[in-house]
Amino acid sequence: MATPFKRRKTRWGPETGAPGLSNLTSAITAPMTSEQIDAYVMQVRIEEITQKLRFDHVVPANLDRRSPSPPPRYDAWGKRVNTRYRRCRERxxxxxxxxxxxxxxxxxNYRAPQGYIRGPRRLITDRVYIPAKDxxxxxxxxxxxxxxxxxxxxxxxxxxxxxxxRGKGSVKEGRGRVRDGPAHIDTNDQEGPLHCLITADTQDKVDKAxxxxxxxxxxxxxxxxxxxxxxxxxxxxxxxxxGTFRDDEGRYGIDGAWERPMSTGISCHVCNNGGHIARDCPDRKANVVPWRSTVRLQTNAGQRTGDAVDLACSQFLSEL
Structure with a gap:
């Protein structure tokens, strides 16, 4: 069982808050509607936060109730970016x-407090992890x-x-180090598992992404x-x-087999179908009789001898 935090004894008096924090008027002396009360509470809270930031009194004094610190994170220059002071001030x-x-x-006709600078809108971030290991x-x-x-x-x-x-494998080796980049770059995302980092100003955009x-x-x-x-x-x-696209490259069929598109004017001598030549005919690769032998059998039935190509060559030479 963890022992409770004990404050060290000191001879000094009790700690007091930053000057000006106790001068806020919080008493309501006139009848007000609920909307007016909400607006008044909002103004009091804005003034209280403004004084805390002005006098740099951002870290709570009750050390026994503070939450445990998260794992440290460092920027590209080795400086820690999530110290307790910085987290409290950003909050x-x-x-x-x-x-x-x-x-x-x-x-x-509301006016912002004196010295207020409208900072950039805080972005909402989310991560979608990629199952690259699986x-x-x-x-x-x-x-x-x-x-x-x-x-x-x-x-x-x-x-x-x-x-x-972001994550391991998202950047080629030798290109993930930022030497002269801004100090707010978080390099810890490159060391974690592979994921998609989504950033937007609204939750609706994050959900769509x-x-x-x-x-x-x-x-x-x-x-x-x-x-x-x-x-x-x-x-x-x-x-x-x-610039290397060809419109006649074909496609994959329903069964996953490669199909070539039908082209006009192209026919196969093996299967007598169109769309491919005899060299690419699937029946030629199967155990079928070669087309020249088939033609020779047909010519033998027609009272001719020899191969069809040889007969055509002989007829051409005889005509010369």
Missing amino acids: LEDERHSLVRLAAHAIP FPEVNFIGQLLGPRGRSIADMNARSGATVAI KALVQAVIETAVTTPEPKNERKRQQLRDLAIAN
């Missing part, structure tokens, strides 16, 4: 940003990115969020490669971008 700034936005809509033969990164990144750009445009691939990413992963896992329509379309787009 207060986020609360003040949200309260100021609510007060601007609820209170007419299915090592599937190229998830290629199907998510697409030819020249067009597939992931299309998902970003459809959902309104930003989808990025998650659904699109999960659909791609599910299709790549459950659909065989010859029948994967998404991958075939990506290869088609890549061939068009490279």
